[in-house]
Amino acid sequence: xxxxxxxxxxxxxxxxxxxxxxDDVIEIxxxxxxxxxxxxxxxxxxxxxxxAFTADAVREVRRNCPRNLATLVRRAVITLSVHTRQGxxxxxxxxxQVTNVIRLLTRLxxxxxxxxxxxxxxNTATPLGVKATLPEGVIDKAYHNGAPENVKHxxxxxxxEALTAAELPTDPSPPLHQTLLDAILDLLFAPEFTVLxxxxxxxxxxxxxxxxxxxVATVLPVDLPWYKGIEASTxxxxxxxxxxxxxxxxxxxxxxxxxxxxxxxxxxDIRADPWLSYITAGHHRNSLILARSLLNCICSYDPxxxxxxxxxxxxxxxxxxxVAKLSGQMLVILLEFVPYxxxxxxxxxxxxxxxxIDWAASLHREEDLDFLADxxxxxxxxxxxxxxxxxxxxxxxxxxxxxxxxxxILRTGKVLEITLPIxxxxxxxxSEQVISGHIGxxxxxxxxxxxxxxxxNFSVRLNKEWDAAVTFEGIPFSSGNYAxxxxxxxxxxxxxxxxxxxxxxxxxxxxxxxISPFLKRxxxxxxxxxxxxxxxxxxxxxxxxxxxxxxxxxxxLEYQFEGNQHLVYCIxxxxxxxxxxxxxxxxxxxxxxxxGHESISQNHQQQLKKxxxxxxxxxENAKQAQSLQETADSEIAKTDSAADSxxxxxxxxxxxxxLNSQQPTAQIVSPGEPLPPHAKHPTYPSDxxxxxxxxxxxxxxxxxxxxxxxxxxxxxxxxDASEHFTVADKEIxxxxxxxxxxxxxxxxxxxxxxxxxxxxxxxxxxxxxxxxLWYPHLPLLTIQRLLKVLVPQVERLCSEKGxxxxxxxxxxxxxxxxxxxxxxxxxxxIRRYQGSGRSSLWFTAYFWSIIFLKNLDPPFLMDSExxxxxxxxx
Numbered sequence: 057x058x059x060x061x062x063x064x065x066x067x068x069x070x071x072x073x074x075x076x077x078x079d080d081v082i083e084i085x086x087x088x089x090x091x092x093x094x095x096x097x098x099x100x101x102x103x104x105x106x107x108a109f110t111a112d113a114v115r116e117v118r119r120n121c122p123r124n125l126a127t128l129v130r131r132a133v134i135t136l137s138v139h140t141r142q143g144x145x146x147x148x149x150x151x152x153q154v155t156n157v158i159r160l161l162t163r164l165x166x167x168x169x170x171x172x173x174x175x176x177x178x179n180t181a182t183p184l185g186v187k188a189t190l191p192e193g194v195i196d197k198a199y200h201n202g203a204p205e206n207v208k209h210x211x212x213x214x215x216x217e218a219l220t221a222a223e224l225p226t227d228p229s230p231p232l233h234q235t236l237l238d239a240i241l242d243l244l245f246a247p248e249f250t251v252l253x254x255x256x257x258x259x260x261x262x263x264x265x266x267x268x269x270x271x272v273a274t275v276l277p278v279d280l281p282w283y284k285g286i287e288a289s290t291x292x293x294x295x296x297x298x299x300x301x302x303x304x305x306x307x308x309x310x311x312x313x314x315x316x317x318x319x320x321x322x323x324x325d326i327r328a329d330p331w332l333s334y335i336t337a338g339h340h341r342n343s344l345i346l347a348r349s350l351l352n353c354i355c356s357y358d359p360x361x362x363x364x365x366x367x368x369x370x371x372x373x374x375x376x377x378x379v380a381k382l383s384g385q386m387l388v389i390l391l392e393f394v395p396y397x398x399x400x401x402x403x404x405x406x407x408x409x410x411x412x413i414d415w416a417a418s419l420h421r422e423e424d425l426d427f428l429a430d431x432x433x434x435x436x437x438x439x440x441x442x443x444x445x446x447x448x449x450x451x452x453x454x455x456x457x458x459x460x461x462x463x464x465i466l467r468t469g470k471v472l473e474i475t476l477p478i479x480x481x482x483x484x485x486x487s488e489q490v491i492s493g494h495i496g497x498x499x500x501x502x503x504x505x506x507x508x509x510x511x512x513n514f515s516v517r518l519n520k521e522w523d524a525a526v527t528f529e530g531i532p533f534s535s536g537n538y539a540x541x542x543x544x545x546x547x548x549x550x551x552x553x554x555x556x557x558x559x560x561x562x563x564x565x566x567x568x569x570x571i572s573p574f575l576k577r578x579x580x581x582x583x584x585x586x587x588x589x590x591x592x593x594x595x596x597x598x599x600x601x602x603x604x605x606x607x608x609x610x611x612x613l614e615y616q617f618e619g620n621q622h623l624v625y626c627i628x629x630x631x632x633x634x635x636x637x638x639x640x641x642x643x644x645x646x647x648x649x650x651x652g653h654e655s656i657s658q659n660h661q662q663q664l665k666k667x668x669x670x671x672x673x674x675x676e677n678a679k680q681a682q683s684l685q686e687t688a689d690s691e692i693a694k695t696d697s698a699a700d701s702x703x704x705x706x707x708x709x710x711x712x713x714x715l716n717s718q719q720p721t722a723q724i725v726s727p728g729e730p731l732p733p734h735a736k737h738p739t740y741p742s743d744x745x746x747x748x749x750x751x752x753x754x755x756x757x758x759x760x761x762x763x764x765x766x767x768x769x770x771x772x773x774x775x776d777a778s779e780h781f782t783v784a785d786k787e788i789x790x791x792x793x794x795x796x797x798x799x800x801x802x803x804x805x806x807x808x809x810x811x812x813x814x815x816x817x818x819x820x821x822x823x824x825x826x827x828x829l830w831y832p833h834l835p836l837l838t839i840q841r842l843l844k845v846l847v848p849q850v851e852r853l854c855s856e857k858g859x860x861x862x863x864x865x866x867x868x869x870x871x872x873x874x875x876x877x878x879x880x881x882x883x884x885x886i887r888r889y890q891g892s893g894r895s896s897l898w899f900t901a902y903f904w905s906i907i908f909l910k911n912l913d914p915p916f917l918m919d920s921e922x923x924x925x926x927x928x929x930x
Contacts, residue, residue, distance in 0.1 A: 068105065074089075087187055090131040093160060095153070096152055103914075130186075139154050139272070140222075140239045146193060151249060158305060162308045162914075178232050200265070221274055240309055244342065244346060246272040247272075248266075249298075252280075281345055285431075286424045302379050303375055303382060306383065316329065316924060317908070321924070332389070335390065337409060337411070347411075350387040354380055354384050355428060388907075390410070392900060416458050428461060433474055437477050466511055472538055485498060499560065499898075517538070519539055528541070536582065539571070540579045542571065550589060562608065565611035568589075569611040569614050572615050574884075575615075576619040583623040587630050590609075613839065621870040624846065627839065634843065642824060841877070853865065
């Protein structure tokens with residue numbers, strides 16, 4: 057029956073083998089037996105520990121003799137508690153024993169969480185009267201040898217009082233999980249174990265008084281955060297052994313907080329987590345100093361070191377890297393736990409609090425906010441630094457929710473330094489061989505931009521000139537402002553051939569419509585990109601392909617015309633697009649012969665025919681504009697040519713794909729992985745062939761998945777994909793907000809119901825009722841008035857003055873004015889993100905998937921049976 061659980065010569069392996077082989081119940085008072093698992097003389101390595109306690113072996117004990125496993129865990133928790141309540145972890149033997157217990161619990165707790173039958177185990181009372189012998193010297197004397205007797209007597213009395221105050225409550229005894237969390241929070245700031253007060257330099261060497269002179273449970277480490285920084289002018293002395301112990305304790309704290317991993321999306325109620333509820337309630341005296349330490353640990357982390365790539369190979373500092381990453385992970389876990397009531401709760405429903413969220417929201421000192429912004433900017437921009445060595449960077453993600461911080465970075469302009477890496481990663485990953493982790497990361501980037509775009513000052517700041525110090529692959533950016541960069545990156549994101557990103561279309565266009573009314577001096581290149589997006593999403597085939605597709609047209613009709621002569625010029629050049637949209641009717645709906653299943657050769661011929669028709673339309677427009685389109689400056693001609701080529705890229709790409717694969721390319725838009733809860737994207741019928749494809753790639757990119765040790769996939773049901781991020785429309789001049797559906801209803805009519813369309817053989821068809829609900833609300837009046845005023849002026853300029861250069865026309869538009877010519881603009885509507893239960897659940901699953909993949913050595917989460925997402929090991 058016995059399994060080999062490790063090397064035979066290992067004391068821990070022999071103890072683990074003995075535990076597995078025994079069928080009889082081992083009493084909790086058998087101290088000699090249980091002490092084998094946490095030696096006080098030899099530090100157990102994680103490698104030996106995981107060999108001794110394999111996942112299968114632990115499950116076998118849990119199944120065959122659960123009482124013994126429960127006793128092992130109780131004894132381990134009691135041992136930690138006794139060390140903190142009756143000792144100060146001062147001697148070396150105590151430090152070794154405590155570290156061994158910490159590592160053992162880190163191994164066992166996730167394997168207990170995976171079994172729902174053990175849920176109530178952690179709520180049982182902590183056993184009282186259990187004998188636990190501590191090594192000698194666990195508390196230092198508070199005086200030196202030779203001290204007067206009265207000093208010794210006073211010190212001994214103070215120690216006895218501290219020991220009495222540190223005793224475990226007995227009426228009632230606290231739950232087991234609270235006892236464990238108290239011990240962890242105590243040890244995170246235990247003098248001479250994880251922290252040490254810096255003494256004055258005037259003290260002679262060797263005469264510094266001891267600091268571990270009272271039980272850890274009574275220490276008030278208000279001046280002992282791990283690092284200096286926010287609300288911390290002093291900090292603990294830095295020692296490598298301290299950092300190593302912090303790493304072990306943070307892993308244990310993450311393991312204790314991992315309960316969510318073992319629930320499905322349907323059964324998870326994160327507010328019911330007793331572990332996080334206790335930590336975030338602020339019952340422990342070290343709660344706020346833990347918050348400062350975690351945040352300052354991230355902000356004080358130097359990813360560059362000596363300024364040389366691969367500096368960690370010259371001066372190894374793996375524990376400092378690890379503690380920074382674990383601090384970021386733990387801080388995300390704590391800030392993501394929201395125990396507050398929701399709209400679905402009853403008014404009298406009980407709810408908790410989160411002191412970590414409250415503390416983060418209370419930060420207001422400008423020096424703290426500037427420090428936080430500078431350090432986050434440094435960490436996020438580090439991967440953008442140019443270097444000849446690949447992968448010589450480290451990335452630390454930071455999550456925060458402080459309005460004063462957002463206001464500060466908007467006022468100072470530092471928000472642009474944070475926006476740059478977001479755009480960089482969106483551009484870099486949009487067309488790579490994207491795996492699940494990258495898909496989630498792209499959602500986080502879009503979410504961050506969506507939050508920022510809801511701030512007016514952010515959009516105004518985008519008009520600042522950008523020096524193009526960072527190279528964006530595939531973005532031929534030479535000069536312009538941040539607004540140009542945002543438009544070019546978002547355009548590339550929307551026109552990539554990666555269909556897994558389609559769930560983000562509405563969010564991307566929401567960002568564009570939020571910033572468009574404030575953007576000035578757009579370059580000709582970015583203006584062309586905006587018009588290309590309008591051409592794609594306003595095409596009749598796209599609008600009539602699916603019922604909700606018309607919503608996206610509304611996002612591309614709000615612009616700032618004053619000071620945007622390049623945008624006005626592009627609108628004039630492509631005025632046929634707006635004329636076509638203004639004449640939209642059901643007579644334009646694609647017929648069965650146009651969108652039905654066709655052979656590959658017929659579809660290819662049709663695409664070539666449509667391309668020829670498009671060329672003929674261009675020639676007709678050119679005759680109307682006369683010399684306006686006859687010649688162009690070489691650089692602008694290249695820009696226009698690139699924009700024109702984007703229109704037909706999808707045609708040639710689709711035709712090429714069909715000829716190679718001998719299969720139709722058009723199919724239902726369906727990401728390769730389950731969508732997050734906020735995902736709601738336009739879909740094409742399975743038999744639709746588009747002449748203008750929203751997925752038109754500028755470069756063909758393979759969509760194959762690279763091999764990885766572990767791939768995390770969401771288990772979110774497909775029906776949950778219909779719920780997306782909630783966005784609220786908000787006028788700048790008012791404080792009221794309303795759901796997006798209501799805001800759009802005021803302009804595009806009531807929500808579309810089932811009665812407004814018909815379905816035949818599972819395919820949707822547009823109806824007059826559906827069209828009448830939204831089409832009259834299209835905000836075309838301003839653009840129509842602009843074209844009515846400016847087109848005759850431009851044509852007259854070209855014919856009467858012989859203007860043959862686009863630059864001259866743009867200069868004419870620059871010097872002109874539209875004041876009094878356009879209708880009075882309506883109040884600008886800003887659409888802001890509103891959280892929902894499903895989106896919060898998606899964030900929880902995503903962050904835990906990252907934490908899961910980042911903790912593979914030791915793999916304390918890897919070999920447990922996770923239910924929140926699916927893990928495939930390759």
